[in-house]
Amino acid sequence: xxxxxxxxxxxxxxxxxxxxxxxxxxxxxxxxxxxxxxxxxxxxxxxxxxxxxxxxxxxxxxxxxxxxxxxxxxxxxxxxxxxxxxxxxxxxxxxxxxxxxxxxxxxxxxxxxxxxxxxxxxxxxxxxxxxxxxxxxxxxxxxxxxxxxxxxxxxxxxxxxxxxxxxxxxxxxxxxxxxxxxxxxxxxxxxxxxxxxxxxxxxxxxxxxxxxxxxxxxxxxxxxxxxxxxxxxxxxxxxxxxxxxxxxxxxxxxxxxxxxxxxxxxxxxxxxxxxxx
Ligand SMILES: [Zn+2]
Numbered sequence: 001x002x003x004x005x006x007x008x009x010x011x012x013x014x015x016x017x018x019x020x021x022x023x024x025x026x027x028x029x030x031x032x033x034x035x036x037x038x039x040x041x042x043x044x045x046x047x048x049x050x051x052x053x054x055x056x057x058x059x060x061x062x063x064x065x066x067x068x069x070x071x072x073x074x075x076x077x078x079x080x081x082x083x084x085x086x087x088x089x090x091x092x093x094x095x096x097x098x099x100x101x102x103x104x105x106x107x108x109x110x111x112x113x114x115x116x117x118x119x120x121x122x123x124x125x126x127x128x129x130x131x132x133x134x135x136x137x138x139x140x141x142x143x144x145x146x147x148x149x150x151x152x153x154x155x156x157x158x159x160x161x162x163x164x165x166x167x168x169x170x171x172x173x174x175x176x177x178x179x180x181x182x183x184x185x186x187x188x189x190x191x192x193x194x195x196x197x198x199x200x201x202x203x204x205x206x207x208x209x210x211x212x213x214x215x216x217x218x219x220x221x222x223x224x225x226x227x228x229x230x231x232x233x234x235x236x237x238x239x240x241x242x243x244x245x246x247x248x249x250x251x252x253x254x255x256x257x258x259x260x261x262x263x264x265x266x267x268x269x270x271x272x273x274x275x276x277x
Pocket of ligand 1: 053060061124156
């Protein structure tokens with residue numbers, strides 16, 4: 001019995017070892033493929049700056065149950081950072097990584113100093129109309145596109161009062177900056193990116209599409225790259241406030257913005273290849 005058992009045990013052990021080798025080889029190949037497919041996503045957007053709006057003493061808007069906009073913004077930004085690290089071969093920087101106050105100028109400076117290719121400011125909206133809901137994506141302009149846009153910019157700019165700075169100077173500078181920017185493609189690209197983000201977010205969140213808008217947001221002034229400000233929902237709306245605190249919604253929003261970054265990168269790449277032809 002012993003004699004017949006031994007080869008049998010040996011056989012089982014060999015089979016086990018062989019399976020391990022096959023498993024490891026498959027895992028290694030899969031890993032190699034994953035690394036390769038990650039490298040394949042290297043694109044035009046090499047440095048991405050995400051700006052979680054507000055922070056510290058500046059809470060941003062506060063929802064009916066006391067949820068603070070600054071916390072929602074930071075959670076979404078961190079989720080987006082995680083996704084970019086996993087799926088895009090790009091450097092990703094956050095203007096703040098915790099609950100600290102960062103001035104509006106400093107936020108844009110982070111993008112400029114690091115030669116960012118894109119700047120995305122994440123916010124949640126608020127309205128005196130309790131039922132107001134949906135997504136809005138903004139890019140910079142001296143004139144607000146409507147009354148709501150004017151109010152949104154006034155609210156987001158109000159933080160400048162924490163900085164002991166004259167908001168007026170910033171707004172005056174804006175006209176000169178915009179005239180310079182108009183000569184470049186930055187504004188056009190910002191509007192194009194805003195449109196992609198807006199469409200993707202509305203599609204996944206299944207909310208009212210309030211459209212892309214323009215307004216004089218101080219945080220977008222001076223950004224030397226395509227820059228948008230996304231209002232991902234209304235924290236003043238009880239339903240949306242609840243949704244925005246859910247991890248799943250935050251992840252869905254981050255996924256939609258990531259998808260938009262990849263689409264925009266493709267557009268920029270095609271434009272560059274066309275120019276080189
Ligand atoms: Zn805000």
